[in-house]
Amino acid sequence: xxxxxxxxxxxxxxxxxxxxxxxxxxxxxxxxxxxxxxxxxxxxxxxxxxxxxxxxxxxxxxxxxxxxxxxxxxxxxxxxxxxxxxxxxxxxxxxxxxxxxxxxxxxxxxxxxxxxx
Amino acid sequence: xxxxxxxxxxxxxxxxxxxxxxxxxxxxxxxxxxxxxxxxxxxxxxxxxxxxxxxxxxxxxxxxxxxxxxxxxxxxxxxxxxxxxxxxxxxxxxxxxxxxxxxxxxxxxxxxxxxxxxxxxxxxxxxxxxxxxxxxxxxxxxxxxxxxxxxxxxxxxxxxxxxxxxxxxxxxxxxxxxxxxxxxxxxxxxxxxxxxxxxxxxxxxxxxxxxxxxxxxxxxxxxxxxxxxxxxxxxxxxxxxxxxxxxxxxxxxxxxxxxxxxxxxxxxxxxxxxxxxxxxxxxxxxxxxxxxxxxxxxxxxxxxxxxxxxxxxxxxxxxxxxxxxxxxxxxxxxxxxxxxxxxxxxxxxxxxxxxxxxxxxxxxxxxxxxxxxxxxxxxxxxxxxxxxxxxxxxxxxxxxxxxxxxxxx
Numbered sequence: 001x002x003x004x005x006x007x008x009x010x011x012x013x014x015x016x017x018x019x020x021x022x023x024x025x026x027x028x029x030x031x032x033x034x035x036x037x038x039x040x041x042x043x044x045x046x047x048x049x050x051x052x053x054x055x056x057x058x059x060x061x062x063x064x065x066x067x068x069x070x071x072x073x074x075x076x077x078x079x080x081x082x083x084x085x086x087x088x089x090x091x092x093x094x095x096x097x098x099x100x101x102x103x104x105x106x107x108x109x110x111x112x113x114x115x116x117x
Numbered sequence: 118x119x120x121x122x123x124x125x126x127x128x129x130x131x132x133x134x135x136x137x138x139x140x141x142x143x144x145x146x147x148x149x150x151x152x153x154x155x156x157x158x159x160x161x162x163x164x165x166x167x168x169x170x171x172x173x174x175x176x177x178x179x180x181x182x183x184x185x186x187x188x189x190x191x192x193x194x195x196x197x198x199x200x201x202x203x204x205x206x207x208x209x210x211x212x213x214x215x216x217x218x219x220x221x222x223x224x225x226x227x228x229x230x231x232x233x234x235x236x237x238x239x240x241x242x243x244x245x246x247x248x249x250x251x252x253x254x255x256x257x258x259x260x261x262x263x264x265x266x267x268x269x270x271x272x273x274x275x276x277x278x279x280x281x282x283x284x285x286x287x288x289x290x291x292x293x294x295x296x297x298x299x300x301x302x303x304x305x306x307x308x309x310x311x312x313x314x315x316x317x318x319x320x321x322x323x324x325x326x327x328x329x330x331x332x333x334x335x336x337x338x339x340x341x342x343x344x345x346x347x348x349x350x351x352x353x354x355x356x357x358x359x360x361x362x363x364x365x366x367x368x369x370x371x372x373x374x375x376x377x378x379x380x381x382x383x384x385x386x387x388x389x390x391x392x393x394x395x396x397x398x399x400x401x402x403x404x405x406x407x408x409x410x411x412x413x414x415x416x417x418x419x420x421x422x423x424x425x426x427x428x429x430x431x432x433x434x435x436x437x438x439x440x441x442x443x444x445x446x447x448x449x450x451x452x453x454x455x456x457x458x459x460x461x462x463x464x465x466x467x468x469x470x471x472x473x474x475x476x477x478x479x480x481x482x483x484x485x486x487x488x489x490x491x492x493x494x495x496x497x498x499x500x501x502x503x504x505x506x507x508x509x510x511x512x513x514x515x516x517x518x519x520x521x522x523x524x525x526x
Contacts, residue, residue: 049280049281050280052273052277053276053277053280053281054281055234055281066233066234068234068235068236068237068277069236087284088282088283088284088286089232089234089281089282089283089284090283090284090286090288090289090292092282093233093234109281110281111280111281111282113280
């Protein structure tokens with residue numbers, strides 16, 4: 001079976017982290033990734049920029065709506081994910097617009113923070 | 118050279134080149150905050166060295182090189198930043214870049230500020246800060262926000278631009294019209310925010326912003342239309358308020374209008390019409406500019422052509438219907454065809470929020486007063502006063518009420 005872990009945490013917890021804390025945090029996650037890899041169960045992981053840098057797109061209702069901010073409604077819940085590698089947000093938005101779920105739900109786009117910390 | 122004149126020169130360069138330099142510094146990394154910090158350092162360095170060594174031949178290039186060096190130093194110190202293309206970046210900092218690339222960078226910055234992924238409410242403040250270098254405090258005042266709140270929102274938007282990867286590029290062909298509309302809307306927002314009550318600082322900046330836009334998008338009829346529109350309104354600045362009381366456009370002293378600015382706006386509007394696809398209706402900003410052009414023509418003809426205004430408002434309601442255009446049309450119809458026709462037009466308006474829209478009550482009061490329905494007119498004026506948010510308009514409405522009272526007694 002293939003499983004996806006969705007990681008939730010309070011961004012306030014990381015607001016006051018020092019550079020040393022970040023190094024430590026990277027080490028802890030690095031160890032975990034190494035353990036998964038060693039066991040042969042690792043597929044992929046990512047680390048995202050905060051939710052307030054998100055962009056949400058939907059075509060539900062027949063009209064394209066792009067919103068600054070995270071997905072905020074309560075009726076819809078997370079049902080899956082795609083990770084893509086593209087040049088910038090404009091390209092990501094173009095692919096998000098082709099994702100089937102935009103016609104009945106919403107796609108929240110967050111950039112990877114992996115290479116900026 | 119004296120310290121004062123070096124400072125004045127640095128300030129001139131700052132004002133004229135600010136957006137260009139920010140755009141060039143931020144376009145690769147997307148990091149506007151780092152660009153602002155580096156540029157602020159470069160301006161300080163200019164104030165220190167220019168009085169002693171004289172102003173460099175190319176002050177902009179000087180500032181750019183110093184800012185790029187500062188930014189690289191900062192990046193090296195900041196262990197959490199990964200610089201991938203700095204070597205490339207530094208290479209062209211030594212040479213001077215062709216004028217056109219610089220202009221494109223600034224237009225790209227406008228598109229970044231009005232990107233669909235940026236909240237529409239912060240686009241105008243973001244442009245005022247990144248393109249013109251206005252302080253958050255100045256912007257906050259115009260938007261009736263606390264400076265700290267405005268500063269936080271600006272920082273959040275700038276962080277988002279970087280971390281979400283909003284690109285500094287010209288939008289693709291199919292997305293261009295929508296994206297350009299958003300840019301125009303945000304520039305217009307800068308003018309609309311405090312044209313009457315503010316100290317005028319911001320509306321002047323907005324005019325500057327629209328001039329940049331017309332320079333950057335000379336083939337876009339709506340960009341030219343917006344620039345002409347703001348130009349016409351800006352030209353009436355000195356005539357707009359007399360001793361604290363609003364003076365409606367048709368009653369303003371045309372000697373107080375800026376004739377050169379009107380002439381320039383007429384010529385820009387003409388250019389817009391030449392850029393337009395033949396047989397197509399002019400769009401919103403060109404129509405709004407044409408309306409102001411008709412008002413401006415009074416300085417030559419001595420009278421207002423209400424029939425022309427009525428036709429233009431009709432076109433505007435077709436191209437870009439809004440509550441403001443609907444009430445504006447009723448007002449000019451009242452002048453052209455008489456107050457009872459004006460009242461009829463007002464009765465046909467069906468917009469949410471009409472009851473709390475001050476100009477609706479002011480126009481209605483005017484029509485009623487002319488028809489001799491004095492008591493109803495006084496009531497409508499009172500309602501308009503209660504909805505009024507700026508002093509000059511309030512005083513103007515109060516003089517109208519005072520005149521009615523004289524009639525009644």
